[in-house]
Amino acid sequence: xxxxxxxxxxAEDRGRFPRSVFEEGEDPDPRFSLANERTFLAWIRTGLAxxxxxxxxxxxxxxxTAWLRATISVLLVLAGIAATAQAWLAWVRTERAMRxxxxxxxxxxxxxxxLLLGLVGLAVVVGLLx
Amino acid sequence: xxxxxxxxxxxxxxxxxxxxxALSVAVGSLVGLRILPxxxxxxxxxxxxxxxxxxLDLALTARRRYRDGSRxxxxxxxxxxxxxxxxxxxxxxxAAAVVALAALxxxxxxxxx
Numbered sequence: 001x002x003x004x005x006x007x008x009x010x011a012e013d014r015g016r017f018p019r020s021v022f023e024e025g026e027d028p029d030p031r032f033s034l035a036n037e038r039t040f041l042a043w044i045r046t047g048l049a050x051x052x053x054x055x056x057x058x059x060x061x062x063x064x065t066a067w068l069r070a071t072i073s074v075l076l077v078l079a080g081i082a083a084t085a086q087a088w089l090a091w092v093r094t095e096r097a098m099r100x101x102x103x104x105x106x107x108x109x110x111x112x113x114x115l116l117l118g119l120v121g122l123a124v125v126v127g128l129l130x
Numbered sequence: 131x132x133x134x135x136x137x138x139x140x141x142x143x144x145x146x147x148x149x150x151x152a153l154s155v156a157v158g159s160l161v162g163l164r165i166l167p168x169x170x171x172x173x174x175x176x177x178x179x180x181x182x183x184x185x186l187d188l189a190l191t192a193r194r195r196y197r198d199g200s201r202x203x204x205x206x207x208x209x210x211x212x213x214x215x216x217x218x219x220x221x222x223x224x225a226a227a228v229v230a231l232a233a234l235x236x237x238x239x240x241x242x243x
Contacts (some may be wrong), residue, residue: 001212002235016191016216017216017220018216018219018220022216030199030202030203030205031138031140033215034140034141034144034199035140036146036217037144037195037219038144038147039142040219040222040223041147041148041150041151042147042220044151044222044223044226045150045151047157047226047230048154048158048229049154050227051229051230051233052161052162054233054237055165055237056161056165056234057163058236058237058240058241059165059166059169059236059240060165066241069241070237070241072243073237073241074234074237074238076236077230077233077234078234080230080232080233081227081230083225084226084227084230085227087223087226088219088220088223091219114225119236126208
């Protein structure tokens with residue numbers, strides 16, 4: 001490999017945003033990057049759905065005890081925030097791992113999201129019984 | 131380099147994923163147009179209109195990513211399509227985060243009254 005090649009597109013690559021992803025490694029198969037992009041979008045949509053559900057619970061004034069309704073909608077919106085964070089976090093970590101030929105990262109924020117949704121389910125059950 | 135053994139409609143699938151996202155944002159904004167103004171007044175219309183602008187941005191990204199995707203897959207070492215996606219993803223995540231934080235404020239305020 002010549003010095004010219006070293007200063008070519010690869011050097012430009014290293015400066016790409018975000019640095020933490022592109023400073024190391026080689027571009028993986030474009031199909032894998034595209035799949036990572038679609039997973040990002042799936043998390044974004046998931047987050048939007050949680051947020052929309054949380055807003056709807058309050059905006060439509062579902063017939064539940066006031067404090068329970070507030071709890072359910074706040075928990076749903078928090079799950080939406082967590083899912084949005086997960087979208088970006090997982091995209092960065094996965095792209096970085098693929099560039100370095102490292103094992104793909106595991107859960108990220110999936111556990112907190114699952115716990116929030118579990119609490120939402122619990123609150124709905126309590127609401128139905130009250 | 132030659133084309134990949136199985137392109138697997140990658141560009142199409144990615145473009146459709148953006149389109150799905152654009153559609154969800156558009157539908158959400160239209161529903162917002164129905165349910166937000168009674169609670170928020172003019173602010174409700176403004177928020178919904180911003181949502182529609184965002185969905186337009188996502189729909190345009192869907193078109194652009196189709197072109198990027200097919201180009202990258204045709205010439206596998208041409209990385210120009212990928213070089214530009216991270217800022218778009220950051221913008222998308224940022225917009226979603228703004229929506230989520232605004233929703234949190236809305237929910238807390240409505241619950242408090």
